[in-house]
Amino acid sequence: MSVVDDKTVVRQYFNSTGFDRWQRIYGNGEVNRVQRDIRDGHQQTVDRVLEWLQADGNLGGLMVCDAGCGVGSLSIPLGDAGAIVSASDISEKMVAEASQRARNQLITRASNINFMAQDLEKLTGRYHTVICLDVLIHYPQNQAAEMISHLCSLAENRIILSFAPKTLALSILKKIGEFFPGPSKTTRAYQHREADIIKILSDNGFTVSRESMISTRFYFSRLLEAIRC
Template identity: 70%
Template sequence: MTAVDDKTIVREYFNATGFDRWRRIYGDGEVNKVQLDIRTGHQQTVDTVLAWLKADDNLKGLTICDAGCGVGSLSIPLAEAGAQVFSSDISEKMVGEAKDRAAALSLENLTFAVQDLEGLTGRYHTVVCLDVLIHYPQTKAADMIQHLSSLAESRLILSFAPKTVFYTVLKKIGDFFPGPSKATRAYLHSEAQVVKILESQGWKIERNAMTKTRFYFSRLLEAVRT
């Protein structure tokens, strides 16, 4: 199956059965143990990014693109902290949910759009892309990283499921994303390859982190201009 097919699968999944599942996971309502574990892991990744950005003490007025914003878990707190945030997602339903969550806050510095990653344009101080690359194979991810790089002036933050022997084995036996309502195919990515792509675009790794729960695995890299 081609990379274009992967994008179609992602869009259709998150506009259909996947929307209700992941809206619950990213919310605060009752979920099963696996979903709670994934919620915890995802929130840890979001919290790490927020901590990094807040530690720099320059969020107010900073332009940030949240590519693949989901229900706004990162975009909304960034806007609340004073950043100028442009948020996009391939799923119309996800963007609709994010807008609903943000509506009560009346945030004038937060804009949402239904758009796939490759269609994004503009220039931003910081570009963030969390839990998106897992849906795409390495060759497609390389193109995505290069495009995100072209949008970022000073910083690019990415998360991906790392390709290690341990996680590869888990994936093969079906434990990586368990359950009948699993999302799209989960792709693992070599950290060395991701770093190589970033370096080829003029970036160096500034900070990194690893989030690991029972069912959620995410490597987080912050790249800055050399």
């Protein structure tokens, strides 16, 4: 599958069966045991990022880019905390859902968030902090490198990324999972070596300042915060 095909598959998936699946996982409705586990893992990642940002004590008025915002799991609490958020996703349906959730949940802060459907690599602007959570798993290493480099060019001070770490145990688990494809599992799941991600960040002038590992039974995410040198 080519790089272009990966993007096409991801866009089509999250505008169709993938949207139905993931907006349910990221919501509050009834889900199965595996989906609840993934929901919990994703929320732990969001909560960890919020902890980091809140600990810095400067969220009010902070310019933040949430690249791959999904249904707004991070963008909405950031906007509620006073950050000025530019939130984007490759899926038009995800962006529409995120925008609606923001209007429903934020009485006075919805205007803090600008939602848009856009390819990550076409994003423009300058932001204090750029965040990209649970996106790199959908793309191979060469395209991930291009994406990270572009995100680094948008970040004046900090970039926060999450990715599925490439380890022997997780590689085996992934292989086992491929024997049991579900109807909504239509995108490839790519793992990335942490050393490769750190090198990309370093090549773009960033050094890792905080890190965390979020793991549940079915969700594994390595989280890195990098500061511009």
